[in-house]
Structures are given as C-alpha cells and as structure tokens.
Amino acid sequence: MATFLPTENQTGFFRRSVILVFGVLLPVVISLSACSLAPTYQRPEAPIPARFDSSTVPTSKVPEGRSEPLSPQEHLFLTAFSTSDDLVPLVERALANNRDFKVATLQVEQARALNRIDRAQQLPSVNASVQRFRQKFNDPSLDARYGQKLSAATIGTSDFELDFFGRVRSLSDASRHRYLASAQGQRAFRGALISEVLRAYVIDRAAAAQAQQLQNAYLDTLTLLNLAKRQQDVGTLSEDEVNLQRSDTEHSHTTMQQAQTDAAAARNALQLLTGYAGASPAGKVEELANPNESLDWLNSLPSEVLLERPDILQAEEQLRASNADIGAARAAFFPSVTLSTSLGTASDGLGNLFDAGGRVWTFIPQITLPIFNHGRNSANLDLAQLRKQAAVADYERTVQSAFREVSDVLTARNALIERVRSERGLGIIEDERVRRATARFDAGWEDQPRLLSARLRLHRTRIDGIFAQRDLALNRIALFHAFYGVSMNAPATLGKKS
Incomplete structure (x- = not known):
C-alpha cells in the first residue's frame, strides 16, 4: 500500500492557504453577514382616540404623498x-x-x-464585472498544464432572450x-368610498333626527303619566288605566334609548x-x-x-x-433564443490588466427547444x-x-x-x-x-x-x-x- 507524504513545500502551501482563509476571508465573510440594509422597524402610530369615551384623534396624520382633489x-x-x-x-x-x-x-x-x-x-441588461481567477494543482506537472492565473474586467450582457x-x-x-x-x-373603490361616506352621513343625520323626535315623544308620554297619576289621586282614573299609561311611557323610554344607541x-x-x-x-x-x-x-x-x-x-x-x-x-x-456577450480586457495580474494586447470578448448564443416536459x-x-x-x-x-x-x-x-x-x-x-x-x-x-x-x-x-x-x-x-x-x-x- 502506497503512503502519501507531503513535502516541505506542500506543507508550507497548505499552511499559507489556511492562514489566508481564516485570517483574511473569514473576517470579511463575518462582517458581510452582519451587515443589514433593512430599515429600522417602527410601530405605526394607532390612528384611534386615546380613550374609549373620546371620539376624536388628538392629531390626525394625513397620509404621505400627493393629495387627492375631488373631480368635477x-x-x-x-x-x-x-x-x-x-x-x-x-x-x-x-x-x-x-x-x-x-x-x-x-x-x-x-x-x-x-x-x-x-x-x-424586453431590453438587455448591461453589467460590469471584475474578477480574479486562480487555479493551482499540487502536482507540478498538472499545475504546469492546467494551472491558471487570470484577472479580467469586462462589460456585457448575459442570458438576454431574443423575443x-x-x-x-x-x-x-x-x-x-x-x-x-x-x-x-x-x-x-374611490367611488364606493365616497358613496359609503355619504350613506353614513345620511344615516347619521337621520338617526340623530329620529332620536330627537323620540326624546320629545318620551317627554310627552312622561307628562301624560304624571297627569294620569294626578287623576288617579282624585279618583277619576283607575289603576289599570294608569298602568297602561306607565307601560306606554316605559316603552317610549326604551325606544328613545335604542334610538340614541343607534345614533x-x-x-x-x-x-x-x-x-x-x-x-x-x-x-x-x-x-x-x-x-x-x-x-x-x-x-x-x-x-x-x-x-x-x-x-x-x-x-x-x-x-x-x-x-x-x-x-x-x-x-x-x-425555441427560446438567448444571448450572452461581453467585451473587456484580461491579463495574468492586476498590475498589467489594462495594458495593450489584453483585449478579450465573448459571444455565446444559445437555442433551447422544448422536446419533452410531460405536457x-x-x-x-x-x-x-x-x-x-x-x-x-x-x-x-x-x-x-x-x-x-x-x-x-x-x-x-x-x-x-x-x-x-x-x-x-x-x-x-x-x-x-x-x-x-x-x-x-x-x-x-x-x-x-x-x-x-x-x-x-x-x-x-x-x-x-x-x-x-x-x-x-x-x-x-x-x-x-x-x-x-x-x-x-x-x-x-x-x-x-x-
């Protein structure tokens, strides 16, 4: 059985890689994960009276935005x-x-x-990107053949559908x-709201007028009851007739209270x-x-x-x-036809990224035809x-x-x-x-x-x-x-x- 023993150079490479990951990348990832662009939450102020026995709001806030004037x-x-x-x-x-x-x-x-x-x-979106790509192998022969060290800055569009x-x-x-x-x-909804406000206005005015009339009627029935009691005291009215008037008065009082509640x-x-x-x-x-x-x-x-x-x-x-x-x-x-294309510059290092002779462009058309998607x-x-x-x-x-x-x-x-x-x-x-x-x-x-x-x-x-x-x-x-x-x-x- 063969045993792999890392060389001193390989051990140093792994050590440097670990230091790079935990010493540089990890703090960056942690700092980015702790960043939040969400606004600070504030509970909206309740647009209701401060107490149940009050009927007005101390300060009524008009919603933000342009006003809504009435149409002609x-x-x-x-x-x-x-x-x-x-x-x-x-x-x-x-x-x-x-x-x-x-x-x-x-x-x-x-x-x-x-x-x-x-x-x-319907229009292509244009994006600019800068990337650093590095690929390294531990095997020197593989690294010499497939190892890459590339920096690129490009501008272009990706996956734009030609309609x-x-x-x-x-x-x-x-x-x-x-x-x-x-x-x-x-x-x-605006028309329905205006109509609903008008209906509520009419019902409020009618309920107030009805309550006023029923209050006047109750006062008159109460006067009739007092007259009936005086007639009973002098013997000109029976107790049954007084009780009948008392029942009418109580019914009038109940009706008045209900009307006031409705109002x-x-x-x-x-x-x-x-x-x-x-x-x-x-x-x-x-x-x-x-x-x-x-x-x-x-x-x-x-x-x-x-x-x-x-x-x-x-x-x-x-x-x-x-x-x-x-x-x-x-x-x-x-078929769906999409297009990805970019234009920019590339080199093996950031220092000579924009030197002459480093121009690079890509053109990737793609046609997708649905064949079988289960209906x-x-x-x-x-x-x-x-x-x-x-x-x-x-x-x-x-x-x-x-x-x-x-x-x-x-x-x-x-x-x-x-x-x-x-x-x-x-x-x-x-x-x-x-x-x-x-x-x-x-x-x-x-x-x-x-x-x-x-x-x-x-x-x-x-x-x-x-x-x-x-x-x-x-x-x-x-x-x-x-x-x-x-x-x-x-x-x-x-x-x-x-």
Missing part, C-alpha cells in the same frame, strides 16, 4: 347633494384618512412597479393590463370612514332628499354608457391581460385559455350587475318620491292639527291629554317622514354610485337641484 363630477354632486358646508371636507378627510383607500392606492403603485420590471425584460415569438412581449402586455386594471379598481353607532361608523378627525356633521336630513329633482332623462340613456364605469373597465383590462397570457403560453412551444406547456396553454373564459364571464357578469344596479335605482326612485311627498303632506296636516289643539288648549276649550296625544301623533308622523327622506337620499347616493365615472351629455346634471 364629485364636487358638483356633493355641493348639490347638501347645502351644508361640512360635506365636502368630510369626503376629503375620508379620502385622506381611510386606510382601505390607501391600500388600494398602494396596490396601484405596486402594479406599476411590476409593470416596469416586466417592461425592462422572436413574442413571449416576453406578451408577458409585458399582460402586466401592463393588470396595472391598468388595478388603476381602474382604485377608481371604483351613536351611526356616528362611530362615519368617524371610522373619515379618520376620527374634524367636527361633527351638522346637516339636516330633510335637505338631503330632493323630490323635485328631475331625472327622467336617465331612463332614455343608452346602456352602453355603463361601459365607462371603473369596475367594468377593470374587468375589461383583466380580460385583456388574460388574452395576453395566452400569447405567452403559445410562445413556450417554440407542462400544453397544460399552461389550457390554463391560460380557461382563465380567459373565466375573465369573459366575469366581464359579462360585471356589465349585467351594473345594468341591474341602475335599473333598480331608477325603478325605486318614483315610489320613494311619492312616499316623501305623501309624508310631507301628512306632516303638514298633523302640524295644523297640533296648532289648532294648542290654540283650543290655551283658550281652555280642550284638556291637556288631548293636546299631548296630538303631539305624539305628530312625532310619529315626523319619524315616518325622516325615514322616507333618508331612503330617498340613499337612492340619490346609489344613483351617483351607479353612474360614477360615466361622462353623460344630458339636459341636466346628476345631482343638480331643480
């Missing part, structure tokens, strides 16, 4: 929807503070960045259409949308319903105008992206075609939903207008009835219980009127949302008061 369509509708000056700032605060809208905006920016990445793949069959172009087109779809989705919940919902910033709204629900607004011309509009809606445009861009994916899947069946390319093509069919169905469903949304809103509008007008007529009748009862009571011709009963009937009528006005105002908001983003040439403008 949005501003026109808001100023026509309410005469109160607090509605436009309320919507602007919602656009600035709502986190869902911020996420939608950032998703658009992410899609834009991905599109830039995909577009960059003869449009695969990279199709992928770039798909990415661009997905970016456009995200932008349209952000527009659709507080409506206020919390509005503040959540607007970022817990700003003063409380002061508009009146009767100002938000406009039964005299003439929108009959909307019924004669062609349904094709709905194709301008952001959600439909989003679905169409998704369909275009799926169509581009089919092109990329088809191109995978054809993966066919499956990818089938998947792309199925996704396009699903995108077509989703586009058609979005169009149908938009048409139904507009049709339902327009159909319900006439009935809501008649309901508001009817409730207003009943309110005028009950107001006149209470006025006459008050006059008779002041003249001593009518007792107080009859006056209080007339006032209670008036409160109920006003509450019914508040509900009718709320529903008509919500219908106006739904109409705004249904035509959001649609440009219409019409004899009247959506939201304009007559």
Whole structure:
C-alpha cells in the first residue's frame, strides 16, 4: 500500500492557504453577514382616540404623498347633494384618512412597479464585472498544464432572450393590463368610498333626527303619566288605566334609548370612514332628499354608457391581460433564443490588466427547444385559455350587475318620491292639527291629554317622514354610485337641484 507524504513545500502551501482563509476571508465573510440594509422597524402610530369615551384623534396624520382633489363630477354632486358646508371636507378627510383607500392606492403603485420590471425584460441588461481567477494543482506537472492565473474586467450582457415569438412581449402586455386594471379598481373603490361616506352621513343625520323626535315623544308620554297619576289621586282614573299609561311611557323610554344607541353607532361608523378627525356633521336630513329633482332623462340613456364605469373597465383590462397570457403560453412551444456577450480586457495580474494586447470578448448564443416536459406547456396553454373564459364571464357578469344596479335605482326612485311627498303632506296636516289643539288648549276649550296625544301623533308622523327622506337620499347616493365615472351629455346634471 502506497503512503502519501507531503513535502516541505506542500506543507508550507497548505499552511499559507489556511492562514489566508481564516485570517483574511473569514473576517470579511463575518462582517458581510452582519451587515443589514433593512430599515429600522417602527410601530405605526394607532390612528384611534386615546380613550374609549373620546371620539376624536388628538392629531390626525394625513397620509404621505400627493393629495387627492375631488373631480368635477364629485364636487358638483356633493355641493348639490347638501347645502351644508361640512360635506365636502368630510369626503376629503375620508379620502385622506381611510386606510382601505390607501391600500388600494398602494396596490396601484405596486402594479406599476411590476409593470416596469416586466417592461425592462424586453431590453438587455448591461453589467460590469471584475474578477480574479486562480487555479493551482499540487502536482507540478498538472499545475504546469492546467494551472491558471487570470484577472479580467469586462462589460456585457448575459442570458438576454431574443423575443422572436413574442413571449416576453406578451408577458409585458399582460402586466401592463393588470396595472391598468388595478388603476381602474382604485377608481371604483374611490367611488364606493365616497358613496359609503355619504350613506353614513345620511344615516347619521337621520338617526340623530329620529332620536330627537323620540326624546320629545318620551317627554310627552312622561307628562301624560304624571297627569294620569294626578287623576288617579282624585279618583277619576283607575289603576289599570294608569298602568297602561306607565307601560306606554316605559316603552317610549326604551325606544328613545335604542334610538340614541343607534345614533351613536351611526356616528362611530362615519368617524371610522373619515379618520376620527374634524367636527361633527351638522346637516339636516330633510335637505338631503330632493323630490323635485328631475331625472327622467336617465331612463332614455343608452346602456352602453355603463361601459365607462371603473369596475367594468377593470374587468375589461383583466380580460385583456388574460388574452395576453395566452400569447405567452403559445410562445413556450417554440425555441427560446438567448444571448450572452461581453467585451473587456484580461491579463495574468492586476498590475498589467489594462495594458495593450489584453483585449478579450465573448459571444455565446444559445437555442433551447422544448422536446419533452410531460405536457407542462400544453397544460399552461389550457390554463391560460380557461382563465380567459373565466375573465369573459366575469366581464359579462360585471356589465349585467351594473345594468341591474341602475335599473333598480331608477325603478325605486318614483315610489320613494311619492312616499316623501305623501309624508310631507301628512306632516303638514298633523302640524295644523297640533296648532289648532294648542290654540283650543290655551283658550281652555280642550284638556291637556288631548293636546299631548296630538303631539305624539305628530312625532310619529315626523319619524315616518325622516325615514322616507333618508331612503330617498340613499337612492340619490346609489344613483351617483351607479353612474360614477360615466361622462353623460344630458339636459341636466346628476345631482343638480331643480
């Protein structure tokens, strides 16, 4: 059996190698592994009130970036929807503070960045490199034949795909259409957010008005209970009748408390949308319903105008992206041609790296033809075609939903207008009835219980009127949302008061 005994030169070589590795390379590796370019983490400040019994944030932070001004369509509708000056700032605060809208905006920016990445793949990337290559053998004969000592500085590109069959172009087109779809989705979310703020505003104003009417009704029933107790004391009213009045008073008190709870919940919902910033709204629900607004011309509009809606445009861009994916899947069946090339200088040492006569260049074309991949390319093509069919169905469903949304809103509008007008007529009748009862009571011709009963009937009528006005105002908001983003040439403008 042969035994290998290293020579003195070989032993010195190994010793120097170990010293080089542990004395130079190891500290460098450790220092690089300890380096981090990640930013310092800071927990975001919670955008909520400091205490549960507070309803405002001490300092409301506006999200960084450019402001989002209202479009002419949005501003026109808001100023026509309410005469109160607090509605436009309320919507602007919602656009600035709502986190869902911020996420939608950032998703658009992410899609834009991905599109830039995909577009960059259509062009070659040029890189500069400097390398030192050394290969040494312990055997002198092998080292004399195969040993290398080379320094090189080059500039060039590697693995650039020559897009003869449009695969990279199709992928770039798909990415661009997905970016456009995200932008349209952000527009659709913006319209939905504005509509949601308006709905919360209407519900808050209606709930506050209802709570006020129920509080007035409770005070009147409490007065009736006190009168009933005095009548019982003088023997003109039985205990059963007093208990019946007491039950009505307790029921009125419970209803009032529930209405106040609903009003507080409506206020919390509005503040959540607007970022817990700003003063409380002061508009009146009767100002938000406009039964005299003439929108009959909307019924004669062609349904094709709905194709301008952001959600439909989003679905169409998704369909275009799926169509581009089919092109990329088809191109995978054809050869892939890549090119790597570089130009630079090389020598056996760094000192004479840029001396004359050391020019070096490489040119490495490569053609890859798929032969057998267990049907993966066919499956990818089938998947792309199925996704396009699903995108077509989703586009058609979005169009149908938009048409139904507009049709339902327009159909319900006439009935809501008649309901508001009817409730207003009943309110005028009950107001006149209470006025006459008050006059008779002041003249001593009518007792107080009859006056209080007339006032209670008036409160109920006003509450019914508040509900009718709320529903008509919500219908106006739904109409705004249904035509959001649609440009219409019409004899009247959506939201304009007559």
